[in-house]
Amino acid sequence: MTTAPPLKVESISKRYHARHGTVYALRDLSFEIRAGRSMSIVGESGCGKTTAAYCIAGLQPVDAGTVYLAGEDFSGATRVQQKRLRRDFGIVFQNPLSALNPRMRIWQNVAEPLRVHEPNMGVSNRKQLAESMLKRVGLGLQHLQAFPGELSGGQLQRVVLARALILNPKLVILDEPTSALDVSIQAQVLNLLQELRDTLALSYLFITHNLALVEVLTDDVMVMYAGRVVESGPADVVFAKPRHPYTRELIQSIPDPSPGNRKMLGLNDYSAVQQIAGGGCAFRQRCSNARAGCSEVIPPLDFQAHAVACLYPIS
């Protein structure tokens, strides 16, 4: 085994049982992050992108399918094996304050993975490693003894990042890491993530609703809608020439920060459209290009470099 991809996902599915019926949060998700590449998952709330992250990280069991970490079966592994495999990736969540233990000091929070995975390591060694990692993410040593409540949001996100990196993983899962931060602070954290990716040769799985951040951090992008991937490929290609009508709508909806380019959309209320069960394309009721065939078959993802799941893609 020479170069197993840091992450490979094979047709994983996840459903939740709710009072009003079953919600298919994830249907047949397959993709692969090759060594040295990074991937973004974008989509609107409820499309399944966070469920995907949780299933991949083993925080939610999958209903079907397999997650491979560095070539090894993670989702089907025993608890002991899973614990060992967890060393291979770090996670950064959206809200850093709730991701850290409020009663542990900053350095203890950062050193916690070492306590779990390196039980033989002494306290002073752990503290030293935590120190150097905190320095690496740009935090001064005056924060070592502080508690999470004393730091600002941007600083806390750096702490979470330090904790995610302390076991030297090759893969980091970033679930909306900057959406709780202000613009000027977001830029600081994004720049740090860029720098760490390049110097430590990390692969990111980046979950975001903000399309403008995709190209800053990753090479490839997957667009999800109603639990399925509707389009995927290299980010620059997908954004320059979207093939799925939904991707095009997402791109057009982003407010352009130059006053010359105003684009006004209609006032149609699409949020009233319910998720459609059964066959057919889930997007068809919102789609301006929908035809009769769209309600009959679920469009499969054509597995090309720039893949799309649409019967009548934009050419």
Add this chain to the structure above:
Amino acid sequence: MSQGLVISDLTLEFAHGRGRAAAVDRCSLMVRSKEILGLVGESGSGKSLTALACLGLTPSNCRASGSVRVNGDEIVGAFEATLTNLRGRRIAMIFQNPMTALNPYFTIGNQMVGVIRQHFPIDRSEAKQEAAAALKQAGLTDVVLNRYPHQMSGGQLQRAMIAMAIACKPEVLIADEPTTALDVTVQARILSLLRSLADQGMGILLITHDLGVVAQVADRVAVMYSGRIIESGDLNQVFSATAHPYSLGLMEASPMMGMGRRKLRAIPGVVPDFRSRPAGCAFRDRCAQAQDVCALGVVPQTEIAAEHQVRCHFPIRESQGAELK
């Protein structure tokens, strides 16, 4: 001119130690009818507090001075009864999170009828018709009248909030981060709705941290930093000839589509807390071109072009701005 919303020298102070600290410091703004003023700033800059002061909703431990006039009526220091008559009727507000702003125990229809009958002597069925008309204007059908908040999506709730706010046809609407909790496709439609309301004659104060949102719908823009308006003016003027280093920094820190892997220009440091704001210019600790004079006294506001004011000793000239970019 008494039209619209006129805020002049509004100061909002909280007790701090032995003295007081101003969360909003001598803020002056004007929203004319048929116009959207975008108020931009990061968290802690005082923009939401300013919005609350426009409706006399500041917390009880906050001391307000200066003046806020809605079509000539003074809000600061007004009696509660006066405010009750003004709120909803002359000036209304929509909030960031519609789920917590609406009452979960009542249907949308009930809540709207309550607001309408507070201001107009009409019976329930007439009020219900008014409510249905407002919902239609906001892009919803009257089915929504019988819905409870939990039965609706975020985008629908925000439309219902807007419908409730415009039901009594106020002259001024305050929108505090109305699309921050929404998806981009829904956001685009809510922004179009706000624009069409302004075109029909309403004056809107749109508070946001997203420069893209402002660029899409606003006519004028004001940038707030640590409780002070540091730059304001015509939208195109401020965006094309940005004069304050902070405004420029904010623009360059905003990621854009199609910028590729380029590094963003981050502003070092954090927004100072208003209780420990440095003397002089509050931005000077983070500013690359700060000099000794920036620490001395209040920075005066200068008009560097028609409809374009800035509070900086060394405003960026156009040639210089292009260089920095």
